Amino acid sequence: MQSDPRLVWAKCLDIIRHEINEQSFKTWFEPIVPVRVANNTLMIQVPSQFFYEWLEENYVHVLRKAIDYTLGRNGMLEYSIIVDRGNRQNPPIALNVPNQKPSTPPPAAKQPEPTIYQSPFNLKDLDSLELDSYLNPHYTFENYIEGDCNRLGRSAGFAVAQRPGVTSFNPLMIYGGVGLGKTHLIQAIGNYIKNTQANKFVLYVSSEKFVNQFINAIRNNTLQAFTNFYMQVDVLIIDDVQFLAGKEKTQESFFHIFNHLHQSGKQIIMSSDRPPRELSGMQDRLLSRFKWGLSADVQQPDFETRIAIIQKKLQADGIYIKDEVIEYLAHSIDTNVREIEGVIVSLMAHASLNRREIDMDLARATLKNIVVDTEKEITADSIIDTIVNHFSISLADLKGKSRKKEMVFPRQVAMYLMKEFTDLPLKSIGYHFGGRDHSTVIHAVQTISVSIENDKEVEKTIDTLYKSFNRVREKGQESTDHKKSSSH
Numbered sequence: 001m002q003s004d005p006r007l008v009w010a011k012c013l014d015i016i017r018h019e020i021n022e023q024s025f026k027t028w029f030e031p032i033v034p035v036r037v038a039n040n041t042l043m044i045q046v047p048s049q050f051f052y053e054w055l056e057e058n059y060v061h062v063l064r065k066a067i068d069y070t071l072g073r074n075g076m077l078e079y080s081i082i083v084d085r086g087n088r089q090n091p092p093i094a095l096n097v098p099n100q101k102p103s104t105p106p107p108a109a110k111q112p113e114p115t116i117y118q119s120p121f122n123l124k125d126l127d128s129l130e131l132d133s134y135l136n137p138h139y140t141f142e143n144y145i146e147g148d149c150n151r152l153g154r155s156a157g158f159a160v161a162q163r164p165g166v167t168s169f170n171p172l173m174i175y176g177g178v179g180l181g182k183t184h185l186i187q188a189i190g191n192y193i194k195n196t197q198a199n200k201f202v203l204y205v206s207s208e209k210f211v212n213q214f215i216n217a218i219r220n221n222t223l224q225a226f227t228n229f230y231m232q233v234d235v236l237i238i239d240d241v242q243f244l245a246g247k248e249k250t251q252e253s254f255f256h257i258f259n260h261l262h263q264s265g266k267q268i269i270m271s272s273d274r275p276p277r278e279l280s281g282m283q284d285r286l287l288s289r290f291k292w293g294l295s296a297d298v299q300q301p302d303f304e305t306r307i308a309i310i311q312k313k314l315q316a317d318g319i320y321i322k323d324e325v326i327e328y329l330a331h332s333i334d335t336n337v338r339e340i341e342g343v344i345v346s347l348m349a350h351a352s353l354n355r356r357e358i359d360m361d362l363a364r365a366t367l368k369n370i371v372v373d374t375e376k377e378i379t380a381d382s383i384i385d386t387i388v389n390h391f392s393i394s395l396a397d398l399k400g401k402s403r404k405k406e407m408v409f410p411r412q413v414a415m416y417l418m419k420e421f422t423d424l425p426l427k428s429i430g431y432h433f434g435g436r437d438h439s440t441v442i443h444a445v446q447t448i449s450v451s452i453e454n455d456k457e458v459e460k461t462i463d464t465l466y467k468s469f470n471r472v473r474e475k476g477q478e479s480t481d482h483k484k485s486s487s488h
């Protein structure tokens with residue numbers, strides 16, 4: 001039996017490393033310090049209570065596996081949690097807690113009696129006579145794709161879903177731009193709780209609706225009832241709280257409800273289109289409450305996540321399309337998930353209207369239409385078309401390997417324009433030129449930038465190309481600014 005904690009932990013890490021991704025490994029396992037092995041129990045030191053909770057929420061099975069392997073099935077794990085790092089005079093304080101056994105879900109037969117909530121609140125104003133949760137059942141964790149863009153929010157959300165009101169993620173605030181999955185995620189938490197803990201009253205409400213209900217309650221003299229109703233909720237999910245900005249009276253009411261729920265160990269989940277610190281028009285005391293728990297952002301999905309999202313959507317609709325088409329879509333739409341979904345829907349519509357398969361040509365054509373419809377910027381494809389016409393070269397040559405100047409120059413100009421006119425990452429730009437890597441793209445962009453400065457002919461060519469994009473001429477001011485800021 002091993003008794004050197006470092007050796008035991010090193011073995012554990014070997015196992016854990018294979019079970020989880022590198023980022024998680026670095027974040028959650030590298031900071032752990034093995035302390036001792038005694039009585040078949042490994043003690044590990046973790047930097048904080050939060051850290052400990054996170055491990056227990058997310059990695060208990062992985063840890064169990066590692067302990068099984070190194071110390072045997074009776075092996076145990078104990079945490080030493082640093083609660084105060086101390087200073088020169090005072091040593092750090094640590095709290096020791098044994099590892100919880102992986103919990104088994106409660107047997108389905110033992111469903112608790114549903115609690116009947118006597119709502120004194122004028123139910124007509126709640127749009128329903130039943131205690132509806134107002135959740136969309138399609139928003140689940142199963143169909144929420146995890147990526148670097150949402151990992152923290154998703155994991156925290158899942159922790160909250162399993163133990164609402166108990167974790168330190170209370171309130172949980174999910175923030176980020178439109179169409180990035182905030183509503184989906186916070187509803188997934190609600191659905192999960194509803195499906196696993198039937199006795200909990202979960203309520204989803206948009207901030208807009210909350211405001212309207214509040215106004216009606218004032219008008220109808222039912223404010224007390226309104227407040228009482230919300231105070232009975234076990235899990236309050238409130239979407240787009242930025243909408244409360246500037247609505248002083250509603251905020252006041254929300255503040256009281258918030259305090260009551262929080263003090264009674266009820267879970268509060270919120271979303272916002274910006275981080276709490278940027279929520280102007282919000283009372284400070286409310287903002288400070290928002291910061292009690294955890295704020296996690298959702299960002300634009302990266303390429304791999306976009307691929308996974310597209311695949312999931314297609315799978316849900318029972319559609320098959322070739323990988324190259326999926327890849328093309330993922331490389332071409334980089335704004336948000338809602339837009340990706342929109343493109344898939346139109347693709348399917350086009351395919352069924354025209355009775356044809358979804359192939360590259362259809363994808364290109366569809367994307368072109370959508371881009372025109374939504375007045376979006378210039379796309380990779382439109383740039384390629386323009387370059388091919390302008391320089392009278394073939395598409396194959398443009399994308400090919402030839403190093404002749406007649407091919408290299410147009411290729412570099414095309415890359416340069418993509419960098420200027422689109423938000424595509426370098427990797428995606430390279431993709432449109434036969435999978436060239438990002439350093440090739442950087443080189444092209446630099447070469448052209450320098451040439452514009454030093455070579456009147458090149459400058460003229462670029463100006464002509466700028467003009468040939470009619471839309472750019474419409475936004476002349478903006479594109480000139482853009483050009484200035486990137487080349488000076």
Ligand code: ADP
Pocket residue numbers: 143144145146150176177178179180181182183184185309312337338341
């Ligand atoms: P937001 O509330 O941030 O504006 P939504 O939650 O309404 O965004 O998401 C927009 C659409 O994109 C929804 O249909 C949602 O299901 C989908 N979506 C967003 N993120 C993901 C994801 N990570 N995985 C799967 N679908 C997603």
Ligand code: MG
Pocket residue numbers: 182183184239
């Ligand atoms: Mg939303």
